[in-house]
Amino acid sequence: MFNTPTEVRYGIPSSVDRLFAAREKPLRFPADLDLCRDRVPAAKDCAAARFAAEARKLTSRHAFRPALNAADWRTLSSFCIERRLPPDHRVVIRGRADRTLRFVVEGSLWQVCEASAHATAGQPRLLLPGTILGEDTLFSDAPGDVDVRTLEDALILELSLPRQKELTAAFPAIAFELLRAAGAVIAARGRPAAACEEPATN
DSSP states (O other), X not given: OXXXXXXXXXXXXXXXXXXXXXXXXXXXXXXXXXXXXXXXXXXXXXXXXXXXXHHHHOOSTXXXXXXXXXXHHHHHXXXXXXXXXXXXXXXXXXXXXXXXXXEEEESOEXXXXXXXXXXXXXXXXXXXXXXXXOGGGGTOOSOOOEEEEESSSEEEEEEOHHHHHHHHHHOHHHHHHHHHHHHHHHHHHHSSSOSSSSOOOO
């Protein structure tokens, strides 16, 4: 007399099954996402790659040489801003808190390290392609003790503090190499008696 209730089954599309199956897999650790740096498209003229080539040519131990491959340099370049500067342009002003890391790609710059409460005056430093400026700001937010101007038309790459943080979050291996190489530059700079860098030579 009474009808037995029947269980109604609905067909679930296979696409939905695959979606739930995919969600059951554990999420990848954020550091693993650093592998996607190989997918950054190659630029026709990557300024960072040109910088790396210039650094390899320098015989000075103060050249900036992080252990990065071509894809890493392209990735780094995507976080930087290219700036073409005229001669006698003031790039860094002493006494200002400037946390930007700069890479010299073309041209030459003149850096003067003046005496302060925590550093003695050093000899002027000639910055050539393949060198960096602002390495100290990676480890300190104190106002800088240097004044830097361009000697000729120059091309530099600028990696600002916000972009440094983005690079660290997205590509920690590259960010670590930048810190390591910057520390090597600071260590090499401190080995001689000079406070700033090798004296400029004509």
